[in-house]
Amino acid sequence: MQELLQRVADGALSVDEALTSLRSLPFEDLGFAKVDHHRAVRTGFSEVVYCEGKTPQQVAEIIASLAEHSGRVLGTRAARDHYEAAQQRVSDLHYDDSARAIWLDRDPDRARADGVVIVAAGTSDLPVAREAELTLDLLGCRAPIISDVGVAGVHRLLHHVKALQSATVLVVVAGMEGALPSVVAGLVAAPVIAVPTSVGYGASFHGVTALLAMLNSCATGVGVVNIDNGYGAACLAAMINRRAGQDRTPAGDHAP
Amino acid sequence: MQELLQRVADGALSVDEALTSLRSLPFEDLGFAKVDHHRAVRTGFSEVVYCEGKTPQQVAEIIASLAEHSGRVLGTRAARDHYEAAQQRVSDLHYDDSARAIWLDRDPDRARADGVVIVAAGTSDLPVAREAELTLDLLGCRAPIISDVGVAGVHRLLHHVKALQSATVLVVVAGMEGALPSVVAGLVAAPVIAVPTSVGYGASFHGVTALLAMLNSCATGVGVVNIDNGYGAACLAAMINRRAGQDRTPAGDHAP
Amino acid sequence: MQELLQRVADGALSVDEALTSLRSLPFEDLGFAKVDHHRAVRTGFSEVVYCEGKTPQQVAEIIASLAEHSGRVLGTRAARDHYEAAQQRVSDLHYDDSARAIWLDRDPDRARADGVVIVAAGTSDLPVAREAELTLDLLGCRAPIISDVGVAGVHRLLHHVKALQSATVLVVVAGMEGALPSVVAGLVAAPVIAVPTSVGYGASFHGVTALLAMLNSCATGVGVVNIDNGYGAACLAAMINRRAGQDRTPAGDHAP
Amino acid sequence: MQELLQRVADGALSVDEALTSLRSLPFEDLGFAKVDHHRAVRTGFSEVVYCEGKTPQQVAEIIASLAEHSGRVLGTRAARDHYEAAQQRVSDLHYDDSARAIWLDRDPDRARADGVVIVAAGTSDLPVAREAELTLDLLGCRAPIISDVGVAGVHRLLHHVKALQSATVLVVVAGMEGALPSVVAGLVAAPVIAVPTSVGYGASFHGVTALLAMLNSCATGVGVVNIDNGYGAACLAAMINRRAGQDRTPAGDHAP
């Protein structure tokens, strides 16, 4: 843009020609579009592939292309055949059956920040918790999972109060009646990202009951994401955690 | 029936005549219909008037008629004008604005049994808790209300653990995310009657969220009634409490 | 607390006495977790495994671990491959295809209490009734199933009035329009645990219609559990039955 | 049409002119449109006015116009101000507050057919039952109402078995769990028109629960109409009853 204006100032470009050029400029050159790249820079990988509804070939192609420019790639809601097709193209890909995630991490030893804690109500909620954990790991956060602390045995949860209270932000994963985020949010002063899961049957309506319960939490400080959306919760948590203090990240993190 | 058979035995009635009589006998005379009276005897009042959708005149008439045969009458979901019409006919009626209940109790000093405990999540749930308390009182149970113990401040609930654990049966009333019955049921070994309330807004859907959460409780021992149905919860609790041991009822209860 | 500690420091209270006092204080390490154990002691098995959403390996591991400490174990909503994996670890496990239950019972001849009666509307509702029956058996209750007594042939139900009226608590299982609990509750003076089933099609919405109908029962004394939740109904019924009178349990029950 | 063809035959109209005329003829002249008049003749009044959403003036105008050509007029879902406006125009109109119906009947002593029986679960369902009764009366059927026979007291219903079994067609009105049509249909061999009502609260969802229950009836021979649609049920019942036998109508009915 500066260049273009300079050329107008220099008389190398007529006003009409400049006008035409300006209109054909991609909008991202006008300032606000930097955002996108900015996000990429901060998150550490350019884009995440939502695999459901794509063919294995499509997924393989996209991931191969991403892997050329980035050492960290994530594919969510991926079936095993998505992975197998992609792995043909990118041999060092990983796959997690329970989290249904494909990922690439070419610098597994880089430093991670602390600050995010994941809480899962029951064993059946672990796949969603695992998706969150994996996403956080790729985003540079080390997030421990506290599990099997459903509200029907509240003393089990209270056992972990200290760990809960030490977190900068919590991701709380629960199905069925989805009450765990309310109880956790009542125990801490940090933001709680609530993730309803589709665990349950009958009137759980594939997670809708948990979702509604979380939206109606009588505790403050709870933000809710879509059912089974461990990925989305992790992104939000990482954003909050990152802002909460560079000091928490171990020295050397952004060094090389 | 016995009489009729006797008359057949005596020859005072022919077989054909007896057959005809038998067919026209109301079914309640055939044994199983005693049930209805049996319930009346046990509950202490013959019938409860569901006032919504009835005119004040209809309610007044029904209550006046019941009050002739019983010293205890209850009208639920009653508006003030129901009460005013009925009070014209039965001068010693009472009305509770918040519980929307009309009642008559001509022996207020009779003994009551202990064993039922009512728990209400918040102050806004008290009208429903009050409907339960009032119904239980008429059914002969003295049920204390523990309130303002929502799950977002679980330590407030834990403060009452002893009282909760001493109950034979609990009525737990909550709106919004409806998580309280799960937490309470995890603390006690007694049956929990869960009452969702319409307290809340937006995605609480007038109590549907609380209802669904309660149906999906991960705790065992929870039975659910309709939204705002303090009356129904009380009836069920009284039935359970009554069976749980005559010994709990203070001496002299059924005496006079 | 300070006082108590002072008295220990002063020697006015022995360590053991202090410990005992402390245990009657609320919570976790301080005793309130006994609740949990208390439940275990009374129900006869420490925990029930909800198998759906767990891998066969996870289920096998959990069940093997439980079977080491308890002679009675239950896994609900279990697929056959859950069973097969678990049976590799615990050879005397049982499996019921229709109830989708895995269970272990190393003292099958122990005494059972009477008092619970299960009613099932139709043959298609039997799997849920069977889950309830099996759970009750493990909980120490012998519960007969009365089936094929749907409301469209009310005389078939009336045929069983005596059996219904003899129960301390009833578990009533129905799909489609879910009307059976209302009719049964009108015939008895005992609590009715209503279990909607997903039997039906079209506007039955996988049991939602039955669930809603049961929540709106015009009969009193009905508590509702989740769709197809025979297990939950059984737990609640056993709790009520147990409280209703030790006298019903055949002699020798708790002896050894 | 005959006239037109005659004029073609007579040469008074050319083929082209006839063709043009034919195309502009209203479709009702071409045979199938007789239906509408046919219905009018059979039902005894040309049209029914659905008053909701119309202004009092609109309703008054329509009713005044209908009253010029017919001695029987019906307005459903009418508020009192609809009636008052219409009564200014047609002085011998009637209004029923509970049924929310305006009607005109200038030959109240005409004969009515028997055969339809209306059953209402509770007192609160009577307004809908009354709308059905009134509609049936205008359609020439005398339909008794059997009320207060909810399924929670099935013996009360059984008391009326003879009356139920004598009907050619039954209109069964119920709110809450909507179970009455199933039980009634199981007792009779005649068609049952089920009318869900909005009586209830909470999870009755203004009649949706009753509607769903009726659609899922395990009894055969049940057809369902919209919530609170006593009028529609009456029309359907009258159609069925009329076909079921002219013999049931008292002599002289259609005479003048």
Next chain:
Amino acid sequence: MQELLQRVADGALSVDEALTSLRSLPFEDLGFAKVDHHRAVRTGFSEVVYCEGKTPQQVAEIIASLAEHSGRVLGTRAARDHYEAAQQRVSDLHYDDSARAIWLDRDPDRARADGVVIVAAGTSDLPVAREAELTLDLLGCRAPIISDVGVAGVHRLLHHVKALQSATVLVVVAGMEGALPSVVAGLVAAPVIAVPTSVGYGASFHGVTALLAMLNSCATGVGVVNIDNGYGAACLAAMINRRAGQDRTPAGDHAP
């Protein structure tokens, strides 16, 4: 019963003994229960088997048992493996893949009554129409199917006006927007049994849209059954048709 009374009259039975016997008598002996058998006699087969949710073995057993007492048997919502198991037991069974019906008819040449007409909106609705046709055939009605007359080509429907108007009762089957019953009911003076089908996608919600549309029909004389319930519509239609005039049945129908 008569016998019992006779023995009382004869002194062969004491009043007390008679009383005891009476109470244990099945209720169907007390008059109202004749209904059930009455229905069986009129419909021509004792019971219909709802196969969904039953094992092939259960279905086979029930059908074999019914086939011993009746020459006409029907199983609805049956999978092919239900049929195959049942056919092992009853070799002359039939199966219709599209209607998912098993049936037996050992007197296929018996006379059928006219009067019922089935209308199906599109080819995809034919399986449900076929279930209705088959049920009607077993119930003794010959019902032609008029199909491919959806409301988007209303002239195709008008083509059949004469056939529609000649019917005593119509079964109208439609999915998607479910508008056909309204249009048909506007063309005839006979009752219309509306059957929504699950044909459609997206916002058809497996037939719910068609169901709702039919319940809201602006035409009178429409009764609705459950989604895809061709069987239920046929039963209701047959009841109405049967009442509408014995004269329609060809001579010799019930002669044997």
Next chain:
Amino acid sequence: MQELLQRVADGALSVDEALTSLRSLPFEDLGFAKVDHHRAVRTGFSEVVYCEGKTPQQVAEIIASLAEHSGRVLGTRAARDHYEAAQQRVSDLHYDDSARAIWLDRDPDRARADGVVIVAAGTSDLPVAREAELTLDLLGCRAPIISDVGVAGVHRLLHHVKALQSATVLVVVAGMEGALPSVVAGLVAAPVIAVPTSVGYGASFHGVTALLAMLNSCATGVGVVNIDNGYGAACLAAMINRRAGQDRTPAGDHAP
């Protein structure tokens, strides 16, 4: 923009200053934002005021401001007190009670284009049809309303076939079962904008049934707008009509 560039070319503005100015320019100056004004020019009024949820004072202020720059203003979903407040500020405003619309038209005699036809199922749907008509009038289209042509009397609709077929685009308004757009779309080759209305009761769910039915239309060429959204349908219809041919607009329309 041109000016700015000219000043850069002229040396009156440095490149840096130009850059700063450019960034602070509203985006609408950068080309794509002309859209908004373009729409305004074509539709004849800059903005429409959605009044619901605004105070009378807010509405009055906005309308007064718009009326300064435009001779045509529209406020939708306006209550009478919105109008009264606005009329204080703009004395020549109009209000339509049934359409709940406020409008200003200072050139009522300007020419209008033909081509749009509005069809309304019943009298109760007229308010929505009227909102569409009024909006179209302000947008420069004269749209006749054909009403009282519900699908239960299809011959009444067929009577208007010629008028329907002459339209360039149709707005079809219906409540209850919402079937009219399907039937109309089957009769014409033009686009049909379907508007569900909240007319109906019970299972009409305030227009949801009509909405769903329209979305599932088996006819092609149907686009649906929100419930009661006569305004939106009119805007869409005017856009389509305008594109369909300048030739339809009477001469002189855009002249002055």
Next chain:
Amino acid sequence: MQELLQRVADGALSVDEALTSLRSLPFEDLGFAKVDHHRAVRTGFSEVVYCEGKTPQQVAEIIASLAEHSGRVLGTRAARDHYEAAQQRVSDLHYDDSARAIWLDRDPDRARADGVVIVAAGTSDLPVAREAELTLDLLGCRAPIISDVGVAGVHRLLHHVKALQSATVLVVVAGMEGALPSVVAGLVAAPVIAVPTSVGYGASFHGVTALLAMLNSCATGVGVVNIDNGYGAACLAAMINRRAGQDRTPAGDHAP
């Protein structure tokens, strides 16, 4: 008809005979039924086959029959086995896996009109966009697809503003939150046909969220079709485009 009238004029047919003939004439001969053929002529193929719910054999038969009279045939929502059966009968059929469409086009080189632009939010929405594109192609429109322009990266969409603004009508396809049509409609002055897709999970409810969002668009000029209904959107767009100006069609299009 003309013939018939001529014969009446000639005296070869009596008036009565003519009347009888007229009544039995199919309605399509009376003028309004030309519509259907008219549509066929304009759209270029007589009928589209909705394959879901039909057997492969039924589909093959219908397509074979259509292919005899038309060089362009379309089958929507077709599975591969529908195609394979049909291809046995019509060897030059095509199949598109992602769009689930079968089609025949015997004049692939015919000219197409410009004017329709398809916009798809993400790669997963492409199958629906492809169905629209294919339908438009058969209807004679060449419609480019702009994809991967979801609202979370609005600058990517703005990049295409010129192409969007050049369209006569747009088909906008989106799943998840379904916001794209609102943003697009705000950028253009042309009608937008919004197609919600079932892309998403959890609270996307198989496209319901996108559908609802589109119906509530705050932008004007948006008409909505059913979830995943690319075909319906294409038909509506083609109708609008066709009317919008013959001038856009390349010369020679309809020539031969």
Next chain:
Amino acid sequence: MQELLQRVADGALSVDEALTSLRSLPFEDLGFAKVDHHRAVRTGFSEVVYCEGKTPQQVAEIIASLAEHSGRVLGTRAARDHYEAAQQRVSDLHYDDSARAIWLDRDPDRARADGVVIVAAGTSDLPVAREAELTLDLLGCRAPIISDVGVAGVHRLLHHVKALQSATVLVVVAGMEGALPSVVAGLVAAPVIAVPTSVGYGASFHGVTALLAMLNSCATGVGVVNIDNGYGAACLAAMINRRAGQDRTPAGDHAP
């Protein structure tokens, strides 16, 4: 614990030291309830009063009690009569009609932190935005509102890109199709708290459509709260903002 007591008994630990140790033990009397106070300290007021469902007297009492201990009090979802009753007790209370909030602020000049930005789609969403703004103000944050930037005019939003990108956390408020949070989240790298509002009609279902759209956002970094829950969004935003950096708060903030 025993050990600890032993050491007290042994004099190895003073009472004070033991007390301190005990407090670091989990729960209730043992310290964990500090959490609650901790929240109070950080938020600046002990508790917020949810006024809906409480009587004016109850609200007045609670607020009066809070005002004795705190200079900042907030009551949400308050009607004017709640305010009037409370104002009798606490004369310096404020009330905001649109936000339906009662509040007290006795130190209005205290410093506020920057960092939170509120975005509201339209004027009708302002009451909810105002509730958020007011809550944030009491929590010590100064949050500007950017309004009237709905997605149908995306250039209006882009105008504010700089302000959006400067925020630490954004609260985005929108009704109708609820698309604004997706677009905003795509423009910034900060967390977005999405607040659906009940603005809209018909298929907006009182905010449900906006809620669902927000949960399905294709942008990352979005957490959702209940419909119209400006208060909850503000609490969550304040928590995130507070953690994000003490440096943003103007000097002197916590000084006095």
